[in-house]
Amino acid sequence: MARQGKKVLLIDADPQGSLTASLGYVEPDDIGTTLATIMMGVINDEEIGEEGILHHKEQIDLLPANIELSALEVTMSNVMSRELIMKEYIDTMRSRYDYILIDCMPSLGMMTINALVASDMVLIPVQAAYLPVKGLQQLITGLFLW
Numbered sequence: 693m694a695r696q697g698k699k700v701l702l703i704d705a706d707p708q709g710s711l712t713a714s715l716g717y718v719e720p721d722d723i724g725t726t727l728a729t730i731m732m733g734v735i736n737d738e739e740i741g742e743e744g745i746l747h748h749k750e751q752i753d754l755l756p757a758n759i760e761l762s763a764l765e766v767t768m769s770n771v772m773s774r775e776l777i778m779k780e781y782i783d784t785m786r787s788r789y790d791y792i793l794i795d796c797m798p799s800l801g802m803m804t805i806n807a808l809v810a811s812d813m814v815l816i817p818v819q820a821a822y823l824p825v826k827g828l829q830q831l832i833t834g835l836f837l838w
Contacts, residue, residue: 706797715750
């Protein structure tokens with residue numbers, strides 16, 4: 693998409709920071725501003741800007757993640773409208789990007805629910821094997837509960 697001239701933002705919504713690491717940021721815990729920082733700012737009703745977005749040499753932007761997301765998920769359990777936190781941030785970024793892709797962990801925790809609520813479409817990669825397909829069925833069932 694970026695090679696076709698589209699503006700792309702990747703959001704790493706996995707506390708393991710796999711997307712962040714795969715783009716060359718091998719020490720995600722040393723990154724100052726991450727998705728956790730931004731979402732905490734939304735919770736605290738702070739002004740949201742382009743803070744924390746890393747510009748990669750492949751012409752894509754990245755909002756990185758690290759282990760702080762795990763702590764944020766616990767904090768979010770006490771927040772009103774907690775499933776809308778990421779959506780509020782993404783809504784401020786939509787006009788700046790042609791595509792915003794969110795990489796989630798394989799669970800239906802509050803972070804993944806935030807990503808689903810903020811999304812227009814969902815792509816679920818899965819291995820063609822019994823257990824992964826069984827997990828996909830459970831995930832789809834869980835999606836319909838929302």
